[in-house]
Structure formats: C-alpha cells, structure tokens
Amino acid sequence: MTLSPMTLSPMPQPEESHRVARSKGPLPPIPLTIVTGFLGAGKTSLLNALLREPELADTVVIINEFGEIGLDHLLVEKADEGMVTLASGCLCCTIRGDLISTLEDLLRRRDNGRIMAFRRVVIETTGLADPAPVLHTVLYHPYLAKRYAIDGVITIVDAVNGGATLDAHIEAVKQAAVADRIVISKTDLPEADAADLAALKRRLAALNPAASILDAARGEATPAALLGIGLYDIDGKIADVRAWLQAEAFDDDHGHDHGHDHGHHHGHGHDDHGGHRHHHDVNRHDARIRAFCLTSPRPISSHNLDLFLDLLRASHGPNLLRVKGIVALADDPDHPMVIHGVQHVFHPPIRLERWPDGDHRSRLVFILRDLDESFVSRLWNAFLGEPAIDAPDAAALTANPLSLGGGR
C-alpha cells in the first residue's frame, strides 16, 4: 500500500463539532460507503459530485487503484486532504490486508486527534473488484465491525456498456447483486439507446430486486438517496450474495488460497507491491485481462493522439476495457489532456489548467482483454515518433492499420 503524498493532513485543533467524543461508552460506528462499478462506469465522477455536497464534508476517501500507475487520485478533486490511495493491486485480492490496516490506522489517528474526526469513509474500489471480499473484510472483522458500519454499497452501471459488461464479466454481476443502490451513468450520451436502457434496468432489477435504481444524469444520485442507508443487509439480496460472502469466510479460514482464476498480469512483469511480494500476490481476475501503463516524456501532437486512439478503438474497441491517461500535447505541453476510454466509447477529452502533480510525462493506463501490450506500445511509439526497428511508422500505420497485427 502506498500512502500518497496528499495523504491525510494533521488537524491540530479539530473544531468542536469534530472532536471525538471521549465518553466511556462505545463510540458510535462511522458510516462506511463502498462505491463500486465496472471499469470506467463513472465511479470517480460520482464521487467528485458527491464530495462537493455538504453531507460529505469530513469524509475520508480511500481509493484503490489498479495497474502500475494509478491516475484516479490525481483526478478526484478532493486531492489535498482526506484521501488515502491503496495503489496498484486490487482491493478484493492482493491488498485486503492493507485495507484492514488502513482502516485501523485511520481510527487510531482519529482517536488520538492527529487527523480530523472524519465522519464518513468512502472506499472507491477498482472496476474489477469483487465487492464481496471488501464487504467481508469490514463486516466480519472483530474490531472494524464495531467501529465502522457499512452504510451501503453503491454500484455504478454504465448505460452504454452495462449490458455487454454484465454478459462478459462476473465481477460486474457481483457488483450489481450486492448493491444497495445502483446508479446508472451516461444515460445522457447519444449512444444510450432507450430500449437497451429499459432492458438493462430489468436485468439489474432481476439481479438485485432490493436495490433502488437511480439515474445519474437526471440528478437522482443525491446524497439523500445514497447515504444513510443503514447497516448492510444481505437479506434483501439474491441468495448468491450470501454464498459469496460465505466463500470469503472460507478463504480466510484456509489461508485465502481460493480457487478463482488467478494469473492476472501486470505489464512488464512488475509485482504489485513495490518490490515485495505478499504470500497471496496475484489478482484474481481473468487471465485474459491485463493492465499496464505507458509513460513518455515526449509530447505527442493532437493529430497523432487522435489517430492513435481512433485506430485503437476501430481495431479493438470492445477489448479496451479501460483507457485513461493524462497526455502532454506538443502544441501546449503545459495544459495536459485527460482522456477516458471505456470499451468503444471515448469520452470528450478534457484540457487541464495545469498538471496535477510534478510529473509532466504522458501517462496512459490500459486495462485490456485479449490484446497484447506490445501491440499498443508499438502503436503508441509509432504515433509518438519513437523509431523502432521492424515497426511501421505513423504514416504506414494510417495507410494500413493491420500492419501491426494485435489481438490474441
């Protein structure tokens, strides 16, 4: 686990209203909200919107990032205090122990008055996280269960990609099934077809009859609708949810050596823990999925960036589970471009006023299914103008995109 540089700032004199009660009785549990949803569904966007609301004041956000270099902590607006990043690795597998120690550490520092007396914790999981182990971690931990009360699992489902994602990824099904609230995002996009949306809602209602379904674009995802849900209740959920949580208990009893499909690959063969491997050190996701990051100090022209992304999308759109990045453009490298791709949908890029941190290199995170890292990196290098032996250049690729091969 990495505590990011903008980790919790000390609060020397907490306001009276924030002071931790020093009564003899048990402290009231702190509400803990889990925000989940498949890759690119809109978790960070929802979180950013919620964090602007007064109901979310004094909230600590724990962000779990996936891939070698996470970017979310740069893109969540609450970037100065109240944020802890659980970097690289998936919360549901490799860094569960880190979540426990982070939650314990937050309590310790809160109780000692070394940080603000936060009133809520929000965990944003990676898009590939199975929420069952995360829930289990808090619900069945002898101390955490006393100090934190799960105040709901909010699952974001993308109106455009949601159906196909449920078809292809069991993680997405689990995320929807354990939710207390399902927020459908992106209904405002022209690609969001009304009939498909109605079918998606029916499917979600069948998967999780107890969860209310809210439409983000219609302003329904308000703090009033999403917070104060109360203790996590598995009785309203389909029977599978109970089974999943029980499976997690079984894993705990057996050294967490479960039978899921391991073999998740992180690019360049890095391990997920900055050099040390845990006993259980692989993410339990489909072996066909891989995550990696490309970085480059050399700015790219907007034209070539467009061509790169267009080519990638046209040739392998459905396999681009997630592309996000911050890119230095040749015409104006001081104002980086943030790009977001989710399968075949690329959202309008955003130009930032400034770089969010001291690293001014382009950084692109890819989470791909059935697509080789080398294909993407060669394509990127070609458009960047990095010469490589035996690799076509940008002009050759634009004329014949198939010259790079690609899918597996």
Ligand SMILES: Nc1nc2c(ncn2[C@@H]2O[C@H](COP(=O)(O)OP(=O)(O)OP(=O)(O)O)[C@@H](O)[C@H]2O)c(=O)[nH]1
């Ligand atoms: N039009 C529209 N765009 C949205 C909506 N919600 C999210 N987006 C866009 O979708 C893209 C991905 O959103 P994020 O909030 O980063 O998604 P995420 O789930 O946090 O992504 P990961 O953390 O990578 O899994 C961004 O470009 C958002 O601006 C929505 O309701 N409408």
